[in-house]
Amino acid sequence: MFIRLENVYYSYFQNTPFEVQALKNVTLTIDRGESVGIIGRTGCGKSTLIQHFNALLFPAQGSVFIDDEKVQKKGSRLKGIRSKIGLVFQYPEHQIFEETVFDEVAFGPRNNGVSGESLEVTVKWALESVGLDYQELNKKNPFELSGGQMRRVAIASILSMRPEALILDEPTAGLDPEGKRLILGKLKSLREENGTTLILVSHSMDDLAMIAERIIVMDKGTIGLDGPVRQIFSQGEVIERYGIKPPTTAQIAELLRKKGFDIGEGILTAQELSEQIEEKILNGGCQ
Amino acid sequence: MLGKSIAIGQFIPIESPIHRLDPRVKILISAILIVVLFIVKEWLSFLFIGSFIILLTITARIPISYIGKSLKPILFLLAFTLVLQVFFTPGDYIWEYGVLHVSREGLIRGLFIIVRLCLLILCTALLTLTTSPVELTDGLESLMSPFKKWGFPAHELAMMMTIAIRFIPTLMEEADRIIKAQQARGADFESGSLIQRAKNLIPLLVPLFINSFKRADDLAIAMESRCYRGGIGRSRLRILKLRKADILFLSITIIFITMVIFLSRFIW
Numbered sequence: 001m002f003i004r005l006e007n008v009y010y011s012y013f014q015n016t017p018f019e020v021q022a023l024k025n026v027t028l029t030i031d032r033g034e035s036v037g038i039i040g041r042t043g044c045g046k047s048t049l050i051q052h053f054n055a056l057l058f059p060a061q062g063s064v065f066i067d068d069e070k071v072q073k074k075g076s077r078l079k080g081i082r083s084k085i086g087l088v089f090q091y092p093e094h095q096i097f098e099e100t101v102f103d104e105v106a107f108g109p110r111n112n113g114v115s116g117e118s119l120e121v122t123v124k125w126a127l128e129s130v131g132l133d134y135q136e137l138n139k140k141n142p143f144e145l146s147g148g149q150m151r152r153v154a155i156a157s158i159l160s161m162r163p164e165a166l167i168l169d170e171p172t173a174g175l176d177p178e179g180k181r182l183i184l185g186k187l188k189s190l191r192e193e194n195g196t197t198l199i200l201v202s203h204s205m206d207d208l209a210m211i212a213e214r215i216i217v218m219d220k221g222t223i224g225l226d227g228p229v230r231q232i233f234s235q236g237e238v239i240e241r242y243g244i245k246p247p248t249t250a251q252i253a254e255l256l257r258k259k260g261f262d263i264g265e266g267i268l269t270a271q272e273l274s275e276q277i278e279e280k281i282l283n284g285g286c287q
Numbered sequence: 288m289l290g291k292s293i294a295i296g297q298f299i300p301i302e303s304p305i306h307r308l309d310p311r312v313k314i315l316i317s318a319i320l321i322v323v324l325f326i327v328k329e330w331l332s333f334l335f336i337g338s339f340i341i342l343l344t345i346t347a348r349i350p351i352s353y354i355g356k357s358l359k360p361i362l363f364l365l366a367f368t369l370v371l372q373v374f375f376t377p378g379d380y381i382w383e384y385g386v387l388h389v390s391r392e393g394l395i396r397g398l399f400i401i402v403r404l405c406l407l408i409l410c411t412a413l414l415t416l417t418t419s420p421v422e423l424t425d426g427l428e429s430l431m432s433p434f435k436k437w438g439f440p441a442h443e444l445a446m447m448m449t450i451a452i453r454f455i456p457t458l459m460e461e462a463d464r465i466i467k468a469q470q471a472r473g474a475d476f477e478s479g480s481l482i483q484r485a486k487n488l489i490p491l492l493v494p495l496f497i498n499s500f501k502r503a504d505d506l507a508i509a510m511e512s513r514c515y516r517g518g519i520g521r522s523r524l525r526i527l528k529l530r531k532a533d534i535l536f537l538s539i540t541i542i543f544i545t546m547v548i549f550l551s552r553f554i555w
Contacts, residue, residue: 051467054471056467056470056471079473079475082470082471082472082473083473086471087468087471089464089467089468089471092468094464094465094494094498095465095468095469095490095494096494097489097490097493097494097497107472107473107474107490108472108473111472111473111474111475112473143497157472158471158472161472161473
């Protein structure tokens, strides 16, 4: 087991009149190589949850284990945990501060003592993993890049620590469809090539349908649902109670099914949907 | 982590006669009290003013412990002042050790200054504890508006204050997020020598400034697109009006303070 949370509770502004309980008795495990999507209404504890995964927040009660090692505020090697599990915050381009793309991406590995040629190799690999050209960009000022490129530089600056798991909070928010597709595609191939565990927080079910294999639905600080992506997204009525609409493709399939067409359950991608339509409707004729 | 150590906006939103007072009256009285605290030279005057402030605190239903907390940040200043006064005032020495000596006059003067500083702080704390930031800027704008005749930008100053106060929580949230984002990249904000620590702040400060400039730009555009052109001809939602209670309170305070000054000058 890679990441394990046991009965985790967390509150903001603890011991003040403004106390808000953000996590209530959360228990979950995430294995190496999984691709997990975390969804839920705004304020349901998603961001609080992912910050427990890499020791930025510590549970008020309960415990977090990374590779069976208990995470503690004092005594744990926090830097080690944080580079093992990379966290990309929402709008990560807002954290860019260096003068060149190279220095920006090299910030993380430099903090971990990487230098010289291996630093260069790492930076090159990280930039290329997000589809940016090293030769063209490494001397450039990151603030002169386009929004989508800045986003990818920021993601590369986490990847450069060579994390075994990558957590991303709304990685496609505010990007154009092209930039969205590019980032999701790169994340997918990153997982296929390096076995990187992916954890995505997103409000876009279409994005998650493309990349996640397991979905965790958060609700008021607890885990509402947890299961394989096809199973979760085929229960339209159940997940709607949590304020979630299934991906567009699943909705179309559901509509067709209600109209009496023989479309199978658990459809996720546009590809699958079009195949089903071709097979069951165009070839089979209307009923 | 950073957010918790900086307490801002100490306003306590409860109902009390003092909370209901017109902010202009409260600002004026605080200003007068501060001036008077510097004029009077007698312990007895301090006693009167001190009891007056405590009376106001009780009327405002603010816990005494709470108002005491406002003294915490200046404890060092108080101690420093006392030490300077005690050791460097010539007079009757009541204690000597080598070059150090403590004079009776120094001790008395040191204590006197400390009491004066404490009363000053309590007086301003009472103002900010019972007046919301918005009321405070409204009051200031109204009090400064007579000076507009001579080109004093009263409205602009008040607007700047309001905006500054409005964005403090936003800025703190942002700082907290950037700190975490940089920690996720292995940044260290908590250890190292003083110079090293200052250097380590660069990954926090650069994004914070850039984002603030961007936000200021956006805000300017948002205000202009709603036709904001400064204070001329601008009406307001909350109109400050002096009530009978305000005038009564102001008069009583002014009479009381005049008496204190009069007594201090001519009787004692």
